[in-house]
Amino acid sequence: AQKVTQAQTEISVVEKEDVTLDCVYETRDTTYYLFWYKQPPSGELVFLIRRNSFDEQNEISGRYSWNFQKSTSSFNFTITASQVVDSAVYFCALGRLGAAGNKLTFGGGTRVLVKP
Amino acid sequence: DTEVTQTPKHLVMGMTNKKSLKCEQHMGHRAMYWYKQKAKKPPELMFVYSYEKLSINESVPSRFSPECPNSSLLNLHLHALQPEDSALYLCASSQEVTGGISTEAFFGQGTRLTVV
Numbered sequence: 001a002q003k004v005t006q007a008q009t010e011i012s013v014v015e016k017e018d019v020t021l022d023c024v025y026e027t028r029d030t031t032y033y034l035f036w037y038k039q040p041p042s043g044e045l046v047f048l049i050r051r052n053s054f055d056e057q058n059e060i061s062g063r064y065s066w067n068f069q070k071s072t073s074s075f076n077f078t079i080t081a082s083q084v085v086d087s088a089v090y091f092c093a094l095g096r097l098g099a100a101g102n103k104l105t106f107g108g109g110t111r112v113l114v115k116p
Numbered sequence: 117d118t119e120v121t122q123t124p125k126h127l128v129m130g131m132t133n134k135k136s137l138k139c140e141q142h143m144g145h146r147a148m149y150w151y152k153q154k155a156k157k158p159p160e161l162m163f164v165y166s167y168e169k170l171s172i173n174e175s176v177p178s179r180f181s182p183e184c185p186n187s188s189l190l191n192l193h194l195h196a197l198q199p200e201d202s203a204l205y206l207c208a209s210s211q212e213v214t215g216g217i218s219t220e221a222f223f224g225q226g227t228r229l230t231v232v
Contacts, residue, residue: 035220043204045159045223091158103172104221106158 002027004094004107012113019079021110023092026073029053033095034068034075035104040088050095051075082114119143120224122207128230131197137227139190139207148190149221150182151206159206165190166212197231204228 003026013019025034036048049059051068059066063083067076079086092107120141129135139148147166151159164172165184179201181193190207208221 037223042225043206043228044225045206045208047220047222050220103161103164104159106160109156109158 002029002094002096002105004092004105006090006092006107006110008110009108010111010113012115013082014115015084016081019082019086019112019114021077021079021090021092021112023075023077023107024073025075025092025094025107027094027096029096035093035095036066036075036077037091037093037106038088039091039109045091048077079112082112084114084116087112087114120207120209120222122205122224122227124227125225126228126230128232129194129197130232131199133197134193134195136194137192137205137207137229139192139224140188141209141222142188143209143211143222144187145209145211145222146187147210147212148184149208149210150180150190150192151208151223153204153206153226155203163192194229197229199231202230 005024007022011019032053034051038046038048049066056068056070058068063080065078075092089109089111091109093104096103123138127135149164150162152162153159161174162176163182168184168187179196183191183193204226206223206226208223210221
């Protein structure tokens with residue numbers, strides 16, 4: 001069975017503060033994919049990043065950075081110098097490799113509120 | 117064009133009505149999905165179509181009937197719904213490549229359904 005846990009349900013920060021979102025996952029698959037999605041109030045899920053299980057290289061993209069640690073089954077996400085537009089719900093997701101398509105298991109989401 | 121378009125954006129229907137949700141993508145993706153998202157919850161997978169064939173049905177009640185007329189279109193036919201079916205319905209698509217490599221899913225903005 002696959003499971004994704006986002007322990008933080010809501011985080012409130014003041015603009016320009018850094019925000020780190022935690023994600024812990026469980027899977028028996030040896031090959032899997034991890035994702036972060038952002039869901040603003042408009043409802044659309046916006047893809048942010050995908051990580052393959054065999055690629056533990058961490059990444060920085062602008063104000064976003066990701067820390068993937070297979071040994072602890074964690075895939076954390078940091079927003080540096082947060083802005084009001086970063087306010088959204090952020091979902092961590094686990095994807096299986098399967099011929100029938102990309103089945104995503106989502107964590108419960110973390111609501112980020114950035115105050116001016 | 118990296119867009120998944122869903123119509124309508126909002127829908128109010130009675131419990132005896134029949135309605136359809138529509139989803140369209142022109143990215144050449146061969147896997148398409150329906151997800152249901154209740155308020156303050158993560159999306160839950162309902163159906164997966166792979167190469168226009170239904171490949172996954174997550175034990176969804178028969179009052180929800182999916183249809184994939186061609187590789188670009190995905191419909192969800194609704195009949196005799198209950199008030200608890202009120203939710204955001206999200207369509208997504210993703211590209212499958214040789215070897216079954218999982219890729220990110222692109223989501224539409226969703227249809228916000230209210231059953232009265």
